[in-house]
Amino acid sequence: MKPKKQLGGIYSASITAYDEAGRIDGGALQRVMERNLKEGAAGFFVGGSSGECFLLTEGERVEVFQAASAFAGKTNLIAHVGAISTAEAARYAKAAMAMGFDFTAATPPFYYGFSPKEICRYYYDIAEASGEPVLIYNFPGNTHKEFSAADPDYVQLFRSGAILGVKQTNYNLFQMERVLNLNPDLIAFDGYDETMVAGQALGCVGSIGSTFNMMLPHYKKIFDLFNAGERTAALELQHKANNCMEAMCRVGLIPAIKYELARQGCPVGMPRPPFSPLTQEQKDYVDGVLDQNLVAE
Numbered sequence: 001m002k003p004k005k006q007l008g009g010i011y012s013a014s015i016t017a018y019d020e021a022g023r024i025d026g027g028a029l030q031r032v033m034e035r036n037l038k039e040g041a042a043g044f045f046v047g048g049s050s051g052e053c054f055l056l057t058e059g060e061r062v063e064v065f066q067a068a069s070a071f072a073g074k075t076n077l078i079a080h081v082g083a084i085s086t087a088e089a090a091r092y093a094k095a096a097m098a099m100g101f102d103f104t105a106a107t108p109p110f111y112y113g114f115s116p117k118e119i120c121r122y123y124y125d126i127a128e129a130s131g132e133p134v135l136i137y138n139f140p141g142n143t144h145k146e147f148s149a150a151d152p153d154y155v156q157l158f159r160s161g162a163i164l165g166v167k168q169t170n171y172n173l174f175q176m177e178r179v180l181n182l183n184p185d186l187i188a189f190d191g192y193d194e195t196m197v198a199g200q201a202l203g204c205v206g207s208i209g210s211t212f213n214m215m216l217p218h219y220k221k222i223f224d225l226f227n228a229g230e231r232t233a234a235l236e237l238q239h240k241a242n243n244c245m246e247a248m249c250r251v252g253l254i255p256a257i258k259y260e261l262a263r264q265g266c267p268v269g270m271p272r273p274p275f276s277p278l279t280q281e282q283k284d285y286v287d288g289v290l291d292q293n294l295v296a297e
Helices: 026-038 058-071 086-098 116-130 152-158 173-182 193-201 212-227 231-251 253-263 280-293
Strands: 009-013 043-046 076-080 103-106 134-138 163-168 187-190 206-209
Touching: 009 026, 009 076, 009 212, 026 058, 026 212, 043 058, 058 076, 058 086, 076 086, 086 103, 086 116, 103 116, 116 134, 116 152, 152 173, 163 173, 173 187, 173 193, 187 193, 193 206, 193 212, 193 231, 206 212, 212 231, 212 253, 231 253, 231 280, 253 280
Parallel strands: 009 043, 009 206, 043 076, 076 103, 103 134, 134 163, 163 187, 187 206
Antiparallel strands: none
């Protein structure tokens, strides 16, 4: 297992690229990843929400892992394997690890009212299938599942060795700090682009972000300035990044990211329905905000 000091930094939450027929385009994904590496990415979180994971078939999710595995051994690779079914998540985990991924991550199983004990069993089983501890993808805004640091089943899970840490896609950063407090071996990644500096202040080793696909240099500057003690400068750039994020969320985050990647010369196809493509008015609005706020280099 890689030591924690090798896992810190900026990770793109990779998009999934499609060709004109809507099929997975591994080459287009690799071109975005190659660009992000040159921009300073420490790794990639593959097959997550930004990758439209739950809009893909099981075969397509594995196909995305296969495309990203071209970078195995060259950078840090985390495969998101979350599913409602434990067996399905375990299949993804085994496939990704066989391709050279470093770790897996998983949202909790959602939709059904699974108990904390059942959710913990799901993570233990994924860890066993992958052979490595699992990063919990904590996204309660979408999964409607919370990880209470006071629940005895979750406390046992966090102290078990089956968990690498948490990707905190949750504005409740106190919860993340309490989870880290349970076990000094855990690590945390900030999962909301707009809270990067707050996450760093509370102990995150890195940040995993969707907009990093098309504005990674901006966030790399924030991350490096904060770590260098230049907190005022980091916060100023965070404000600018949040202006961009607010605009993109207003029109639809995933469609906006894919549109802006194409605008930057990296076409990755259209998002899958029920996502809608941006109107010209929305494109003009987002372009104006990014042109005014984005630090390109």
